[in-house]
Amino acid sequence: MTASTLLLDAVYFALLIALGVPLGRYVARVFAGEARVAQRILGPLERVLYRLSGVRPDEEMGWKRYALSLLAFNLLGLLAVYALERLQGLLPLNPTGMGAVPSPVAFNTAVSFATNTNWQSYGGETTMSHLTQMLALTVQNFVSAATGIALVAALARGFVRKSAETIGNFWVDLTRSTLYVLLPLSLVLAVFLVSQGVVQTFNGSVTVATLDPAAPGAPGVGHQTLALGPVASQLAIKQLGTNGGGFYNVNSAHPFENPTAWSNFLELFAILIIPAALCFTWGALVKHKRLGWVLIGVMAGILIPLVLVASSAEQAGNPALRPMGVDDAASVAQSGGNMEGKEVRFGIGSSALWAAATTAASNGSVNSMHDSYMPLGGMAPLWLMQLGEVVFGGVGSGLYGLLMFAIIAVFLAGLMVGRTPEFLGKKLEAFEMKMAALVVLLPSMAVLIGTAIGSLVPQGTGTVLNPGAHGFSEILYAFSSTSNNNGSAFAGLGVTNVFYSAALGLCMLFGRYWVIVPVLAVAGALARKNLVPATAGTLPSDTPLFALLLAGTVLLVGALTFVPALALGPIVEHLQLHP
Amino acid sequence: MKTILRPALTLLLLFTLLLGVGYPALVTAFAQAIFPRQANGSLVESGGRPVGSELIGQSFVDPAYFWSRPSATSGVPYDGRASTGSNLGPSNPGLHERVAARVAALRAADPDNRVPVPVDLVTASASGLDPHISPAAAYWQVPRVARARGVSEEVVRRLVAGHVQERWAGFLGEPRVNVLELNLALDRIAERVSANAGASAPDPDGRKPPMDTDGHR
Numbered sequence: 001m002t003a004s005t006l007l008l009d010a011v012y013f014a015l016l017i018a019l020g021v022p023l024g025r026y027v028a029r030v031f032a033g034e035a036r037v038a039q040r041i042l043g044p045l046e047r048v049l050y051r052l053s054g055v056r057p058d059e060e061m062g063w064k065r066y067a068l069s070l071l072a073f074n075l076l077g078l079l080a081v082y083a084l085e086r087l088q089g090l091l092p093l094n095p096t097g098m099g100a101v102p103s104p105v106a107f108n109t110a111v112s113f114a115t116n117t118n119w120q121s122y123g124g125e126t127t128m129s130h131l132t133q134m135l136a137l138t139v140q141n142f143v144s145a146a147t148g149i150a151l152v153a154a155l156a157r158g159f160v161r162k163s164a165e166t167i168g169n170f171w172v173d174l175t176r177s178t179l180y181v182l183l184p185l186s187l188v189l190a191v192f193l194v195s196q197g198v199v200q201t202f203n204g205s206v207t208v209a210t211l212d213p214a215a216p217g218a219p220g221v222g223h224q225t226l227a228l229g230p231v232a233s234q235l236a237i238k239q240l241g242t243n244g245g246g247f248y249n250v251n252s253a254h255p256f257e258n259p260t261a262w263s264n265f266l267e268l269f270a271i272l273i274i275p276a277a278l279c280f281t282w283g284a285l286v287k288h289k290r291l292g293w294v295l296i297g298v299m300a301g302i303l304i305p306l307v308l309v310a311s312s313a314e315q316a317g318n319p320a321l322r323p324m325g326v327d328d329a330a331s332v333a334q335s336g337g338n339m340e341g342k343e344v345r346f347g348i349g350s351s352a353l354w355a356a357a358t359t360a361a362s363n364g365s366v367n368s369m370h371d372s373y374m375p376l377g378g379m380a381p382l383w384l385m386q387l388g389e390v391v392f393g394g395v396g397s398g399l400y401g402l403l404m405f406a407i408i409a410v411f412l413a414g415l416m417v418g419r420t421p422e423f424l425g426k427k428l429e430a431f432e433m434k435m436a437a438l439v440v441l442l443p444s445m446a447v448l449i450g451t452a453i454g455s456l457v458p459q460g461t462g463t464v465l466n467p468g469a470h471g472f473s474e475i476l477y478a479f480s481s482t483s484n485n486n487g488s489a490f491a492g493l494g495v496t497n498v499f500y501s502a503a504l505g506l507c508m509l510f511g512r513y514w515v516i517v518p519v520l521a522v523a524g525a526l527a528r529k530n531l532v533p534a535t536a537g538t539l540p541s542d543t544p545l546f547a548l549l550l551a552g553t554v555l556l557v558g559a560l561t562f563v564p565a566l567a568l569g570p571i572v573e574h575l576q577l578h579p
Numbered sequence: 580m581k582t583i584l585r586p587a588l589t590l591l592l593l594f595t596l597l598l599g600v601g602y603p604a605l606v607t608a609f610a611q612a613i614f615p616r617q618a619n620g621s622l623v624e625s626g627g628r629p630v631g632s633e634l635i636g637q638s639f640v641d642p643a644y645f646w647s648r649p650s651a652t653s654g655v656p657y658d659g660r661a662s663t664g665s666n667l668g669p670s671n672p673g674l675h676e677r678v679a680a681r682v683a684a685l686r687a688a689d690p691d692n693r694v695p696v697p698v699d700l701v702t703a704s705a706s707g708l709d710p711h712i713s714p715a716a717a718y719w720q721v722p723r724v725a726r727a728r729g730v731s732e733e734v735v736r737r738l739v740a741g742h743v744q745e746r747w748a749g750f751l752g753e754p755r756v757n758v759l760e761l762n763l764a765l766d767r768i769a770e771r772v773s774a775n776a777g778a779s780a781p782d783p784d785g786r787k788p789p790m791d792t793d794g795h796r
Contacts, residue, residue, distance in 0.1 A: 007750040053589035065583070072587040080591060126661050135599040142598045143591075171586050178594065183602065190606045191613070197634050200610035200618045205660065208622065208629045211762055215638040218658040226620055226635055226659035232610060233603040250662040253705035255634040256620065261752025317698065318669045324679050325686075327695035327715070334713035335753045340674060340702040341664045344648070344711035347753035368705045369664035372674075470668035492666035573670050 001312045002330050005349030009307055012353060013300060015269065016276050023273065024280025024292065030180045031153045031173070031285065042179050049175055060166035063524025066154060067517055069170040070147060074513075077140055078114040082106050084136040085128070094129035095204030096227070101127060104501035111505040113137055115512035116144035116394050118238070118245030118364055118487040119504065121495045125227035125248050130202060137245060138234050142186075145241030145274075146177035148396025151519060152278055153177075155400050156285035158523030159424045162530050167523045181274070182241060189270055190236035197259035200232040231257055239270035242394040244364030244487040252354075252367040253343055264346055264367060268354050271363045275299075275392040278399045286424050290542035295402060297544075298551045302391045303360045306380040311352040313377035314338050319577055338377070341369030352377065355488075359384040362394035364487025371466070371474065371490035375577065379570035381488065382477055387558040388443060389484040397485065397512075400519045402554070406541070407436040407522070409553040413539050422538055425531040432525060435518035442514040443483045444561045446507045450479035451565065459499035465492030469576065473569035482507040623759060625766075631759050635659055636710040642688055643727035644762045645712070645720050648699055649681055652707035665703040678702065689723040711755035714743045728769060738764055 029035040039046075050057050061069065085101035088094060101109065105121050112119040113136070122128065128137070150173030157167045194200050205227050213222040231247040235257055238245060248254035258264050276296060283292025315337040317328035330336035335347030342351045351368035358365055359381035370378055384391060390401040407423060411433055414421030421428045454460035454475040464471040474493040481488055482504040489495070495504060540546065610618035622629045631637050636647045638657045650656035651665035667674035681701040686692070697715035717739045725732040742761045746752050 004746060004750045011750060049590065049593055052593060053586045055586045055590075069583050069587065072583050073591065076587050076591050080595070123661060123663070134603045135595055138603060139595050139599040143594055171590060175590070178598070183598070186602070187606065191609050194606070194610040194614045194618050197617045197621045199620050200607050202607065203619070206620055206622070206629075208631050210637045211625070211630045211759060211766075212637065212639045212641050212644055215640045216655045217638060218655050218660060224631060224635070224637060224657065224659050226632055227661075228620055230603045230607060232618075233606040236606075248662050248706075250664060250706045253664065254662050255632075255636075255706060255708055255710055259621070259634045261747055265751055320669065320675050321678050321698070321701075324675075324682050325695050326678065326682065326698050326701055328698040331715065333715035333718065333754060334697050334699060336698060338669065338702075339699045339704075340667060340669070341705050342702075343705050343709050344699050344713055344755045345709075345752055349750075350752070366705075369666055371666040371668060372664065374669050465666055466668035466671045468670060470670055473668075490666070491664070492668070573668070577670050 001308065001315050002349065005311050005315070005352070008349045009304070009311075009353055012268065013304065016272055017296065020273060020276035020296065021280050024277035025284055027149070027181055027277060027281040028284035030176050035180060038180050046175055046179055050171070053171070055169070055171040057169060057172045059169055061169055062165050063167050063520045063527075066167055066170045067520045070150075070516065071513065073143070073170075073174070074114050074147065077143060078110045081110040081113055081136040081140060084132050085109060088129040088132045091129070091131050093131035093134070093202065095202070098127065098129045102496070104498050105496050108501040108505045111508050112487065113140035113243070113245060114144060115485055115508045116148060116241070116243060116362065116397065117482060117485040117508045117512070118243040119482050119489065119508065120245050120249070120251070120487070121501060121504075123249035124246055125229070130204070130229050133234055133247060134230060138237060141234070141237040141241050141243040141245070142178055142182050143174065145182055145237070145243065145395045146174050148394050149177035149181065149278070150174050150396070151516060152282065152396045152399050153285070155403065155519060155523045156282060158526035159286050159426055161527045164527040167520070167527050182237060185240050186233075186236040189240065189266065190232040192266060193232045193235060193263055196263040197256070198232040198235060198263060199228050199256045200230055201228050202230060203228050226256070228256070235267070236270070238365060239267045239363070240274060242271065242275065242361045242363040244358065246365060250366075250369070252365050253369070258367055261345060261350070264350050264354070267365070268350070268357060271357050271361050271365070272392050274395045275361050275398045278396065282399055288424060288542055294542055294547045294550070295399070297547050298402070298554070299360070299391050301547070301551055302387070302554065303356060303384070306360075306384055307353055307356040310356050310373075310377045310380040311349060313374045313380075314352045315348045316374065318374065338372070338374050341372030343368065355381045356384060358488055359486055361392045362389040362397060362484060362486045364481065366488050369491060370477070370488060371492045375570040375574035378473065378490070379566060382473070382480055382570065383558065383562065383566065385480045385484045385486045386444070386447060386562045387554055388440060389486060390554060394485060397515070401439065401515065402550070404436040404439040404519065404522070405554050405557075406550055407432055408440065409550045410539060412553065413549060417537070419537050422532055423541060425534065426526045426529050427532055432522050435522045438518045439515050440557060443511045446483035446510045447479045448561070448565065450483065450503055450507050451476045454479060454503065457499065459497055463494030463497060463500070465494070469569055469572040473573065476565055476569050478504060479507055483511040485511050623763070625763055630763070633757060633760060634710055635708050637759055639758065639762065641727075642723055644765065645717060645724060645758050647758045648709050648712055649701065649703045650707040651703040657708055659708060662706045662708055664705045664707060692719070692722055694719060710757055710759060712758055714739065714754050714756055717756040717761065724765070728765070730768070730772065734768065735765070738768065
């Protein structure tokens with residue numbers, strides 16, 4: 001690993017925490033209705049939205065009504081995306097004349113964007129019209145992220161309220177997350193990205209005569225057609241909302257989607273900033289500010305070592321290429337390392353950090369092709385997803401996922417000393433434990449059963465690109481990514497057939513809603529309980545000991561569940577390449 | 580049920596207008612007003628006509644030009660309509676064969692060059708549209724380009740050095756050379772030379788390297 005890579009990682013994490021704290025506190029003020037300046041500017045718009053849609057903002061909901069509202073809104077969004085994809089050929093803003101998206105891909109994509117997974121089974125610039133990118137994909141990028149943030153607010157109310165039947169109003173949480181958090185940040189980021197060269201236009205493409213008239217090109221020798229579109233607006237929320245579905249096929253590796261080192265750093269920063277900030281939001285909402293530091297400490301403590309694993313595996317390069325007379329040593333004149341599937345402007349350091357960050361968060365955007373990573377370099381992102389997307393995770397979903405792990409950790413500690421476990425002043429009983437166990441087990445089950453089926457049926461193995469152990473990794477990666485709502489891919493695997501469209505679509509649905517509903521049930525059950533005062537027997541949740549216990553639980557569950565599968569894929573391949 | 584469906588439907592509709600129409604339109608308006616060049620693809624002009632985008636790589640086959648990295652876009656390299664990487668895994672024999680063939684092609688175009696080939700020059704980029712090569716990959720090509728242009732290696736080497744972009748503050752980005760800009764600069768030198776000497780610079784019958792259009796699955 002090079003000094004510049006280490007410096008990049010250090011600056012990145014330092015800035016993340018430095019800006020995460022104020023943003024987190026701001027989000028907490030938004031939910032408390034105390035973000036005065038923002039409310040003065042955006043309050044009128046918020047009130048218009050409520051009036052037109054018949055929402056009474058002070059009306060409280062029980063957890064079941066909250067869950068039903070959320071599911072209804074997500075289902076309608078899913079149907080709208082599907083309809084727009086199927087009808088785009090007949091609709092305006094389609095300058096390159098895209099036809100209807102085939103129904104399996106359209107279903108898969110609709111699920112993918114409604115669930116905040118943003119798995120791309122399509123090539124953006126060759127499949128989606130501008131209208132679909134804007135009305136379907138950009139809108140879901142916002143509201144699926146806002147759904148996740150809303151849940152954090154609801155769960156916090158469950159912990160804070162005493163003997164209460166309600167956990168807030170879904171419409172208000174959704175609207176505030178969108179208007180006060182996601183929209184302003186996206187506007188600023190989008191305009192900055194344009195300054196770096198990210199395109200933003202309603203034109204479809206531009207054709208130029210290239211410099212070398214003899215070079216083969218498309219549409220003909222000596223010519224090149226460049227796909228354009230409203231990219232920056234889509235890109236900003238795709239990064240901030242841990243969505244990850246790009247405008248172009250290769251996502252943020254495309255120079256029009258990520259042109260410079262600066263755009264790369266900002267996009268990379270946007271991946272983790274909201275998940276990082278929400279740790280501090282949580283601390284503020286449940287009035288245990290130090291807990292925010294514990295949560296971010298656990299997340300960074302797991303992520304940073306895996307960033308280093310990925311960077312050093314990629315910097316070490318591919319031992320199979322060196323004997324051919326290839327120079328892959330890092331020097332002042334090149335980044336060296338494994339450059340297959342990477343861009344020169346990002347090299348190893350920015351690519352490996354992105355790969356780890358995008359899979360730690362359930363973002364799934366890429367600036368390099370993960371399928372071409374060295375076995376251990378690819379295993380780091382793979383395992384980060386398999387940990388359940390709780391290391392930063394999706395906006396909101398990462399935090400509530402980690403809090404479910406916290407419930408399990410407290411329970412384990414309770415078992416050790418023989419006391420009823422409590423967390424943040426609430427007694428945790430059989431019901432909460434069962435729900436937390438569901439949250440942890442169901443996505444893992446979807447990963448492993450899905451991978452098993454995918455590796456057995458011909459529709460699953462027939463579209464694998466790379467032979468041997470790497471091919472198995474492709475299938476494992478696909479099910480790990482979709483079941484945990486990440487969205488990145490070992491993209492060699494062909495996933496547009498009916499088997500993968502359906503199987504991965506179902507995994508995305510399970511991974512999202514089989515987690516959301518139990519989390520809301522926990523919120524509802526906790527809200528009903530009374531606060532118990534802390535005693536000498538209480539395990540305090542804002543100490544380094546608790547951080548270790550929580551990190552240990554996450555790592556242990558993740559290792560026990562997935563090491564056998566990882567041994568068959570990346571570990572075998574590593575041993576084959578390094579005999 | 581109606582108390583749930585009505586807000587669900589109307590809010591979806593309103594958010595679609597606000598976020599799907601209003602927001603992209605506002606960003607487009609800002610972008611076109613403040614950064615029109617960038618918003619429309621950062622096109623580069625030469626002799627009054629656009630010859631490409633400074634951000635999107637192009638294919639070069641003439642030995643008198645610096646060559647870009649291998650591109651995995653399907654059909655032809657550097658197809659700006661459909662970006663893609665190769666997705667070949669590190670243990671895939673297909674990757675090893677392709678790299679070996681690229682090394683052989685580069686060596687055939689410059690048989691006297693005994694220096695190991697920089698890795699980025701024989702591996703496919705993530706996008707298939709990478710506009711850059713590493714400085715190492717540019718310097719590696721200097722002898723061939725200088726010979727094909729009939730100018731001294733020193734002149735070409737100085738030109739490359741002038742086009743190296745370094746890391747910002749030692750950590751942001753990687754050292755790189757923009758191939759299109761470097762080749763445009765080469766052409767400008769050739770014009771100056773031919774203006775001074777009255778001779779035409781590039782040799783039109785230069786050896787053509789094999790096309791690299793792999794990347795079909």
